[in-house]
Amino acid sequence: MPLRSIPDGQLEWSATVPASVLLGGESRETLRIADVEVPLDSDVCVAVMLELISGGLSVTGEVTATWTGPCARCWLPLDGEVKSAVREVFAAEPREGEQYALGPEYADLTPMVREAVLLELPIEAIPCPHPEPCPNLPAELTGPHDYPDTGRPAEPADPRWEALDALRGRLDAGE
Template identity: 30%
Template sequence: MQSHRTSARSPFVFDLRELGRQPGAMREHRRSVPVGAKLGLDLIAVPEGASLDLDLRLESVSEGVLVTGTVSAPLTGQCGRCLDPIRDELTVEMCELFAYANSTTDETSEQDEVHRVDGDLLDVEPMVRDAIVLALPWTPLCRPDCPGLCPDCGQRLEDLPADHTHQRLDPRWAALAAFTQPEDGAEQ
């Protein structure tokens, strides 16, 4: 059970006593919650110490509490093409059922299939973390048309002239190139 982990002092935890268990009862909550540790991937993440803006609606239903709403977070990272720094904002919509103990949903689902209400406390942190990490882009870009880096010299293509090229020799013909090069001391 998760009762030993849920702390009423966590800003991610909501006390459900004021909501009640009458289906249809609803409460809206808006709060800013600090991120304890970096949340994301190597190229893009919500930085440690940033604030997550939660705009949630908790609605009592027969099987538990339905949590819907959005979470907004600042992002920092690097462009996946040119490696320039990125600063952006991410907003993710969420919808998740938290089952009451001994409800049909609680009894018919595995422990990791559904979130659960812990007594009168509801901890949205796992749901928020999952929603943010799953919404992060696989390849963050500084802009959609970023040309990236030159694969030969590593310079930003945007900073190079339009006619920038490198002479490439097909590796299958590389051995033949030695025949066209004069040997030291040989006549031409």
């Protein structure tokens, strides 16, 4: 829809597009931060209010996408959803880093949507949704715990800590 035909200067607009559309025509890159990515065949939902303002267009709303990435403990695949609130200005002569370019007839929302998704992807280790202990975590990484529900025996104590364990035992006994 051409910008000049926005009724009363405001328009609610929504669309669902494949994530691959956000990459541009020839790019084979993915929407990725570290090990977390938005699958190219997943949907990205955009729901915004477009408002003509002096010298440009104001865009406010929300962008939603799904991501996949490995668990921080067991490396099994996890997925989640990002929701990003957007409030941006498009101008014919945009200030770099502050505004997006506005064409004479149309506003290309693609760069704004791509940046909104990338800025919300988790960049740190994704917490494991499994209960403690994670059933997929190797035994050598679980630590010296006794896990009766899993059938795994307690790890042997480190002999370097025997003196401290003896003191703890005496304190617990009230000595």
